[in-house]
Amino acid sequence: MKQQQHIELLAPAGSFDSLQAAINAGANSIYFGVEQLNMRTRSSNAFSIDDIKEVSRICKAHNMKAYITLNTVMYEHDMQLLKTILKEVKKQKIDAVIAADFSVIEYCNQMGIPLHVSTQANVSNIESVQFFARFADVIVLARELTLKQVEHITSEINRKKIKGPAGELVKIEIFVHGALCMAVSGKCYLSLHTQNASANRGACVQNCRRPYTVKDAESGEELLIDNEYIMSPKDLCTIDILDQVIASGVAVLKIEGRTKGAEYVQTVTQCYREAMEAVVDKTFSQEKVAEWKAAMEKVYNRGFWEGYYLGRKLGEWTAQPGSAATEKKIYVGKGSKYYPKINVGEFIIESGSLKVGDTLMVTGPHCGMVKETIETLWVNGTKDNEAIKGDKITFTFPTKVTAKDKLYKIVAAADA
Numbered sequence: 498m499k500q501q502q503h504i505e506l507l508a509p510a511g512s513f514d515s516l517q518a519a520i521n522a523g524a525n526s527i528y529f530g531v532e533q534l535n536m537r538t539r540s541s542n543a544f545s546i547d548d549i550k551e552v553s554r555i556c557k558a559h560n561m562k563a564y565i566t567l568n569t570v571m572y573e574h575d576m577q578l579l580k581t582i583l584k585e586v587k588k589q590k591i592d593a594v595i596a597a598d599f600s601v602i603e604y605c606n607q608m609g610i611p612l613h614v615s616t617q618a619n620v621s622n623i624e625s626v627q628f629f630a631r632f633a634d635v636i637v638l639a640r641e642l643t644l645k646q647v648e649h650i651t652s653e654i655n656r657k658k659i660k661g662p663a664g665e666l667v668k669i670e671i672f673v674h675g676a677l678c679m680a681v682s683g684k685c686y687l688s689l690h691t692q693n694a695s696a697n698r699g700a701c702v703q704n705c706r707r708p709y710t711v712k713d714a715e716s717g718e719e720l721l722i723d724n725e726y727i728m729s730p731k732d733l734c735t736i737d738i739l740d741q742v743i744a745s746g747v748a749v750l751k752i753e754g755r756t757k758g759a760e761y762v763q764t765v766t767q768c769y770r771e772a773m774e775a776v777v778d779k780t781f782s783q784e785k786v787a788e789w790k791a792a793m794e795k796v797y798n799r800g801f802w803e804g805y806y807l808g809r810k811l812g813e814w815t816a817q818p819g820s821a822a823t824e825k826k827i828y829v830g831k832g833s834k835y836y837p838k839i840n841v842g843e844f845i846i847e848s849g850s851l852k853v854g855d856t857l858m859v860t861g862p863h864c865g866m867v868k869e870t871i872e873t874l875w876v877n878g879t880k881d882n883e884a885i886k887g888d889k890i891t892f893t894f895p896t897k898v899t900a901k902d903k904l905y906k907i908v909a910a911a912d913a
Contacts, residue, residue, distance in 0.1 A: 635667070643806055
């Protein structure tokens with residue numbers, strides 16, 4: 498794919514599957530977390546310290562940058578683990594640390610590790626940018642700013658020649674897609690209050706995504722509201738206004754979603770890559786926007802709105818729990834073998850069935866995400882129309898297949 502000039506597209510990587518998906522989709526960089534010191538500690542596929550080396554190797558092999566998130570609130574008992582992680586980060590030449598806590602900022606400064614200031618720092622004005630420029634080359638702005646406010650900050654950086662430690666003008670990064678929190682830059686205490694699981698330590702249990710009733714404590718009268726999900730905002734989606742986002746002067750476009758699957762990462766990243774190129778080529782149109790949004794609606798989402806960037810107040814609430822995706826994936830099996838001489842993968846059906854005409858999806862550390870419709874089905878070595886539990890199926894596949902690869906059937910959400 499043709500690469501966007503000057504603007505960096507930053508994709509989430511919560512697993513090796515998603516990392517490969519980001520590569521497939523044309524991301525310039527990825528961000529990931531390890532252990533319990535990042536904001537996504539509840540991710541089932543969380544990376545460990547031992548994985549930092551492999552993440553770095555893969556990214557360097559694909560000419561991508563890798564940033565590690567160490568952006569939780571840090572306590573005294575975290576310092577030893579923090580130092581251990583930073584030593585490995587330095588050793589493996591990870592491109593930067595994303596942080597907000599001053600202990601992390603100080604250690605990165607002492608160790609000569611490039612730093613990006615997290616949105617958790619809630620940077621909302623040029624004075625804050627000037628302060629953090631002493632330590633950081635990239636600053637992620639608060640999510641509550643308008644594009645006019647963003648443009649003012651980027652213009653002032655250019656006018657005042659505000660430079661970071663690397664000697665270049667400070668770069669501004671903003672979120673362009675993904676989940677939004679009802680709290681300012683994600684600083685919420687509901688989860689800590691109810692479950693003793695701090696959102697600011699990456700352990701949010703998402704109380705806000707549940708339905709609630711509003712009751713008068715004195716009279717007991719319940720209030721009628723239009724939407725019972727009154728604390729669960731729709732997902733941020735700026736692809737409609739991406740030309741305006743790019744015109745604001747930002748240097749990095751960030752996609753949220755380290756807990757999402759490889760299909761989300763690959764689909765969303767690819768749509769934004771194509772949209773960025775369309776803006777440059779002056780082929781950006783509402784017809785293309787409609788196609789991109791239709792593609793992104795197939796993967797996990799809570800509905801879309803453009804956030805605060807156009808000056809709107811928060812009022813776009815989800816109308817249902819969970820995802821509003823138009824497609825659903827149903828697990829049917831896992832990888833078994835790969836035959837490299839003929840580029841064929843073998844999979845074992847563990848649940849349900851597959852038949853000719855079905856759309857299948859495979860996610861895995863080597864393929865990222867592959868999605869296609871079955872035109873020919875080979876079952877236990879014989880051409881057949883259907884495969885059921887216990888059968889082995891084979892089909893042409895572009896990369897190595899292992900037991901870590903998962904096979905899904907894709908169906909319309911309405912049919913699930």
